[in-house]
Amino acid sequence: MATEALRSQVGKKWQDSFARLNHGEPGISGLMTFSQASAWVLLTDFVRPRDLNDPAPPNEYNMELVKYAFDLVSQCRRLPAMLEAYLDDVRQYFYLIKRDVDQYMEQYETSLDPEIISRLVYRLFKWFNAWLPISDLGQTIRAAYTLDFQTQLFAILPPSFVSGFKAYCASTLPPFDPDVTQRTLSGEIWDIFEILGLLDRYESVIASVGYEHIETYVLSTCTGKWEAAMLPELRNWMSHKIVPWMLMMYARGAATNDDAVAMLASVGSRFDFHMTKTLCDLRTREIFDIIIDFPESAPALEDLKECLQRVDQRAALVKSLRKANHKRLLHPGADTKLILSQYVATIKCMRIIDPPGVLLFKVADPIRRYLRDRPDTIRSIVANLVGDEDTGDSLVDDNEPPQPLHQIEIEDYSDPNWEPEPIDAGPNFRANKHTDVLGTLVSIYDSNDLFIKELQILLAQRLLAITDGNTEKVERERRNIEILKIRFGESALQVCEVMLKDMTDSKRIDGHVQSQMASIVHPTIISKHFWPMLGSDEIIMPGQFQTFQEQYAKEFSTFKPDKRLRWLPHLGAVHLELLLEDRTLEVDVPPLEAAFIELFSEKNVWSIDELMTRVGPISKGAALKALLTWVDKGVLKEEGDGSFKLLEVAETVKPVDPAPIVEEQKPTVFPAQQHQAEQMRVYWKFIEGMLTNLTALPLERIQAMLHFAPGYDQTIEQLSAFMDAARREKLVDVREGLWRLTTKA
Amino acid sequence: MKVNVKSWHAVAQWQWDTGNDQDDDPEGDVCGICRVAYEGCCPTCKVPGDDCPLIWGECSHVFHMHCLLKWISTSSSKQQCPMDRRTWVTAERKVGGSKT
Structure with missing residues (x-):
């Protein structure tokens, strides 16, 4: 396009206009009488925006002349009009820039490469500079120009520019992946952004880029990681990675460190808040699982505690946990034991997060109400109190010193360290600072009596299950009861005390009786008013058992002349040796089973009804169960007509391998x-x-x-x-x- | 088949031999003074059995020993059995030792 013709034409034009201005005078003397009208023409021509794509060199102007013309216009007070005309021109020519912008944006939309955005911005800057009035024209004009340029620019930028700009900002952030090299930070482009007014206009976009970046980072690094405190690490990351970026973004102009600090103060705290909030939200969402993982997840709780101090999310936390509990815990599918252990974990966790216990109180309320409605809650708690050996995890921490229950706390207002209840505490809030976990569990119910009762029943079960006079086990129970005495009080557990005494007395009495007359019977002799209901299905022990009972009872009465024994034959266990024709069996069975097999030594075939008349009032189900025990052991065989036959010789072909029988201790004590x-x-x-x-x-x-x-x-x-x-x-x-x-x- | 009982861990309740054998009542008899079962203990005791024994009277009435002694020591008792107002005489127990 750069044709000779054009060039000469422009040159000629210049000469023409100069000649006209100079009025044909030699030198520039004509300019001395430079007219106002020509000054206007010169100036408008001078400031007219030019097309960057136009390869023609920009017109050369005599700067002195221009300045003179400017002064002249200014003197004539035509400057505002002149400015208007100029800005009109800018508007008129803006389609040139739009063309460029559209071209770049089209490229960006196809490739989505943020680099294109940066090129576009550089290009825009070039346009801006090209059209910028010379500084001699004064600040006012420049400001007016800048404003107008920006307005025009914003008007032509397509909507996709925002996302492009965002992508560009994001690309300048430190990447999470250490392998990806970070885009080199050039302060220059941010200056350009600022000049073009993009920073002001898109400040929220920039901030949101920062927020999103922080959010993604927090979520990717912290989700599910509860074993370590993440907060310090995050802060570290913020100061090493985000702060440099923020410096460039928000504190470019800072001359000194202090300046930078001051400039970053507000935005920095906003970013820090956002990070804390993100972490807090994350942990709030995860709280249920964190509690499950406790105590491994203790660091996460510490994080959460710190977050909650900065972000007021306490209500959200309570809501989230209550919801999770409702959905995942408080339903019929959950085992009471599980609910209890989760509740205990919740107690411990909430104490970390919120020592005054307001959160705990709010979270615990539904759990407690739910537990109260469960029939086996007390049983589970008590079972845990006496410590089931099979389950290693005890609800109650042994390290916690046992404390007496039921200390109703009266607020001591004369205490100089007295503090009012926390501000978000509800009206029903009771600070139970000093009660331990067990105390909290027991307080689910209004009275301790139910616990004591259940405790007695459980203790009875356990004591009666001790077969071989195992003093160690009795001692362990005694130790348990001693500890519980501290909690429930001496008098409440008096009955348990008697039960334990019965155990040791039985052993002593048995020792004496055995020394007088050796017997295979080793009874536990109980004081009946101090033991829970032990059922009353009386069975009559046949044959030799009866003899054993009578002999022992007689010997007992000799030792304790004013006492008699009353057998509870359905309780206990018998160790038997069966001498069959081809084999010898040694078994431990409940008394009913023993009674039946004793009867089979009389004759080989019995019907179930015959057996039942011999042993007394028992249910058919119980009888059948006892007989099947022997069938399983391969001693009896069920005949078709409801009768059972003793197998003197083991059946050669066993139809099925006898399944391993889990010997269940029949719950002989009523719940x-x-x-x-x-x-x-x-x-x-x-x-x-x-x-x-x-x-x-x-x-x-x-x-x-x-x-x-x-x-x-x-x-x-x-x-x-x-x-x-x-x-x-x-x-x-x-x-x-x-x-x-x-x-x- | 022969069944050998190697050992038998049985459970039994002890009972006072109060003399009247018709112990059909599962609740057992109660002390006429404190209305607590004989196999329980008197209000001042905590442990039943040998620590809170019974006392048998010639008049065939039986009480917790502690209950009766407390009664006898009051002046209004006039040393009488609270049930039949006969002078209290502690019975000699038929089997071996006497209970006082």
Whole structure:
């Protein structure tokens, strides 16, 4: 395009205009009389935006002349008009820039390479500089120009530029992957950004780039990593990687370090806040699993604690944990033991996060309410108290010194260290600072009595399961009870004390009896009012067993003349040796099994009904179970007609390998519910009496009247359950809410 | 087949031999003074059995020894059995030792 013709034409034009301005005078003398009109023309021409793509060299102007013209225009007060005309020109020619921009953006949209954005920005800067009025024209014009240029520029930038710009900013950030080299930071381009007004306009974009970067980094490095404190590491990363970037972005102009610090103060704290918040949100989402992993996850909790101090997310944490608990823990599929251990872990975790216990209180409430409704909660807690050996994980930390329960704390306002309750504590909040984990568990229920009862039942089970006079085990139980005494108080566990004493007494008595007359019987002699209900299915021990019992009882009465023994034959265990024709078996079996096999030594085939008449009132199910035990051991064989045959000679072809039998200890001790029903039975006489006298009564009335009975402590719900049971037994009848006795036919 | 019992870990309850053999009542008899079962213990004791023994009267009434001694030591008792107002005489036990 750069043709000779054009060049000469421009040159000629210049000469023409100069000649015109000079009025044909020699030298520049004509300019002395330079007219206002020509000055205007010169200036507008001078400042007119030119096309960068136009290869023609820019017109050469005599700067002196221009300056003179400018002064002239200025004197004539035509400067504003002149500025207007100039800006109009800028607007008019802006399509040139738009063309360029469109071209670059098109490239970017196809390749998505942020580098193109930077090239575009450099190009824009070139345009900007090319059209920039010379500094001689004064700051006002420049400012007006800059503003107008920016306005025009923003108007033509396509929407995709924002995302491109964002991508470019992101590409300047330190990458997470150490292998990827970081784009070299050039301060220059940021200066350009600033001049073009992009920084101001897209500040939020830049900040969001920073936020997103931090967020991705935090999520990628911290998710699921709870074994180490992440916060210091993150801070370290921020100061090494993000702060340099921020310096370039926000503190380019800083001359000294202090200046930079001051400039970064607000934005820095915003970024730090964002990092903390991201981590906090992450940990809040993960809190349930963190608690599961406790104590391995303790560092994560420390992080969370620090985060919560900076970010007010306490409510969110409570909400998230409650939701997670509701979804993952408090449903029928979860084992009570599991819920308890998670609850204990929650207690421990929340104490780390929030020592005053406000969060714990809020989180724990649904768990506690749920546990209260579970029938086996007490049993699980108590089982844990006495320490099941098979499960290694105890809810209660042994290192925690046992403390007495039930110290109702009265606020001591004269305490100089007294502190009010935390600000977000609810009205029901009770600070239980001093209670240990067990105390918290026990406080799920209003009274300790249920625990004590369950404890007795459990202790009875465990003591009776001790077969071979194993004093060690008894001692361990004793130790347990001693510890529990500290918690529950001496008197509450008096009954347990008696039970333990019975154990040692039995051993002593047995020692004495054995010295008088050796016997294979080693009984545990119990004080019946101090042991829980032990069931009452009486079985009559046949044959030699009866003899053993009688001999022992006789010897006992000789030793303790004013006492007698009353056998509880369904309890205990028997070690037997079976001498069969071809084999000898040694087995440990419950008494019922022993009784049956003893009967088989009388004759070889028994029907199940015959057996049952011999051993007394037992259920058919229990009898069948006992017989099947022997079938499994290959001693008996079930004949088709409900009778069993002794196998003197082992069957040669065994149809199936006898499956390994898990010898289950039959729960011979009734659980607490049954215990309650048993208690209720006492009051049946009262109920029967009042219904006889008053024919029909509503439930409330019965309850009210029962309160006159000594020691009546049942709730109306318990009474209602009992009455329902009585109705099923056809003892009473209910019509329109009135209970009456069924008339005996 | 022969069944040899090697050892038998049995469970039994002890009971006071109160003389009346009709112990059908599963709840057992109670002391006439404190209304606690004989096999339980009197209100001042914590451990039943030999630590809180019974006392047998000639009049065939049986009490916790502690309960009766406390009763006898009050002036209003006039040394009488609280059940039948006969002068309390501690019975000699038939089997071996006497209980006082």
